[in-house]
Amino acid sequence: MRRTAIACLFSLAALTDxxxxxxxxxxxxxxxxxxxxxxxxxxxxxxxxAAIGNCSAGAPKPCENIGDLYATTTSLYNLRARWLGGLxxxxxxxxxxxxxxxxxxxxxxxxxxxxxxxxxxxxACLPGVGCNPLLDNTDTCCGGPKTIQVTAVATCNETFPxxxxxxxxxxxxxxxxxxxxxxxxxxxxxxxxxxxxxxQIATQGxxxxxxxxxxxxxxxxxxxxxxxxxxxxxxxxxWLAKNPISSGSGATTAPKTTKPSSSSAxxxxxSPLALLTSLAAVVVVQLSPV
Numbered sequence: 001m002r003r004t005a006i007a008c009l010f011s012l013a014a015l016t017d018x019x020x021x022x023x024x025x026x027x028x029x030x031x032x033x034x035x036x037x038x039x040x041x042x043x044x045x046x047x048x049x050a051a052i053g054n055c056s057a058g059a060p061k062p063c064e065n066i067g068d069l070y071a072t073t074t075s076l077y078n079l080r081a082r083w084l085g086g087l088x089x090x091x092x093x094x095x096x097x098x099x100x101x102x103x104x105x106x107x108x109x110x111x112x113x114x115x116x117x118x119x120x121x122x123x124a125c126l127p128g129v130g131c132n133p134l135l136d137n138t139d140t141c142c143g144g145p146k147t148i149q150v151t152a153v154a155t156c157n158e159t160f161p162x163x164x165x166x167x168x169x170x171x172x173x174x175x176x177x178x179x180x181x182x183x184x185x186x187x188x189x190x191x192x193x194x195x196x197x198x199x200q201i202a203t204q205g206x207x208x209x210x211x212x213x214x215x216x217x218x219x220x221x222x223x224x225x226x227x228x229x230x231x232x233x234x235x236x237x238x239w240l241a242k243n244p245i246s247s248g249s250g251a252t253t254a255p256k257t258t259k260p261s262s263s264s265a266x267x268x269x270x271s272p273l274a275l276l277t278s279l280a281a282v283v284v285v286q287l288s289p290v
Contacts, residue, residue: 021236021240021245022225022226022228022229022230022236022239023225023229023230024229024230024231024232024233024235024236025103025156025162025163025221025225025229025230025231026097026099026103026104026105026156026231027099028225029097029105030096030097030098030099033095033096033097033107034095037092037095038092040092040095041090041091041092043213044090044092044111045088045089045090046088047208047212047213048087048088048090048208049062049063049064049087049088050062050063050085050086050087050088051063051064051083051084051085051086051087052064052066052069052083052084052087052200052204053065053066053067053068053069053081053082053083053084053119054066054067054068054069054082054083054119055083057082057083057119058082058119059082059083059085059119060085063083064204066200066204068080068081068082069081069082069083069084069118069196069197069200070193070196072191074125075125075127076124076125077122077123077124077125077131077134077190078122078123078125078131079120079121079122079179079190079191080120080121080122081118081119081120081193081196082118082119082120082121083118083119084116084117084118084119084142084197084200085115085116085117085118085119085138086113086114086115086116086117086144087113087116089113089114089115089144090111090112090113091111091112091114092109092110092111093110093111093112093147094108094109094110095107095108095109095110096108096109099156101232102231102232103155103156103231103232104153104154104155104156105153105154105155105156105163106151106152106153107151107152107153107154108149108150108151108152109149109150109151109152110147110148110149110150111147111148111150112145112146112147112148113144113145113146113147113148114144114145115142115143115144115145115146116142116143116144116146116177116197117138117139117141117142117143118138118140118141118142118177118179118193119137119138120135120136120137120138120140120141120179121133121135121136122134122135122136122140122179122181122190134181135181140179140180140181141177141178141179141180141193142177142178142179142193142197146173146174146175146177147173147174148171148172148173148174148201149170149171149172149174150168150170150171150201150205151168151169151170151171152166152167152168152169152206152209153165153166153167153169154166154167154214156231157231158228158229158230158231158235160218160222160227161214161215161218162218162221162222162229163214163217163218163221164214165210166206166209166210166213166214167206168201168202168205168206168209169202170202171198171199171201171202171205172198173194173197173198176192176194177192177193177194177196177197178191178192178193178194179191179192179193
């Protein structure tokens with residue numbers, strides 16, 4: 001069944017990828033993003049680690065080891081945040097892609113994590129007396145569900161690789177990731193970990209996207225659109241001026257790799273759909289058991 005689905009996806013890609021006018025890539029990606037959202041969610045859930053931080057401190061696997069997330073000492077307490085789990089429990093709630101006149105691409109996503117347990121060790125201290133263990137668990141913070149809004153920016157280039165310099169520019173978590181403790185029946189906030197986790201997601205997420213995700217995406221874009229794409233309408237119009245497309249006899253036609261379609265509107269629709277079906281097929285293959 002799974003192999004049949006994969007074959008159908010590739011067949012659909014072949015049918016929809018009628019050679020078309022090389023696309024304005026930001027527009028092509030934006031037009032396909034709604035249908036592509038389930039594929040993005042499936043890829044993210046399978047590619048993300050279960051935890052990030054100090055993997056040797058009992059973190060669930062797979063774990064991205066970067067050492068303790070945070071450690072601080074005050075006159076009243078010592079706090080150590082060892083790792084954050086639940087990263088692969090995300091669901092994708094919303095995804096959109098926009099671009100500016102220069103071709104810079106902005107993707108905005110809203111994701112929800114079922115839970116984000118944090119491994120915490122806290123010692124309570126009294127000046128002149130010393131410190132005693134207060135808590136050491138993964139239950140104090142941070143629970144769930146947690147919603148995170150993320151904005152990523154990438155630059156478009158008309159030479160391969162087409163998408164570059166992907167950076168998470170905004171990460172916002174709600175509700176707050178507060179570390180609380182019950183003192184004499186009253187809940188007391190020891191530490192707000194929201195900024196800490198937002199910073200780690202922005203830093204590690206940018207590195208993950210650049211190192212692991214962009215290579216396959218750029219390869220697939222090239223395999224369907226060829227080596228010619230445009231970042232702006234201005235660039236596309238300039239190319240058309242040098243490579244006029246006409247169905248009339250004796251008229252100049254586009255290069256062989258970009259056969260003209262009977263309708264430029266149909267071409268604009270086919271290319272994103274072809275890219276979408278191919279990327280979907282790749283994800284299905286990656287998620288399939290060997």
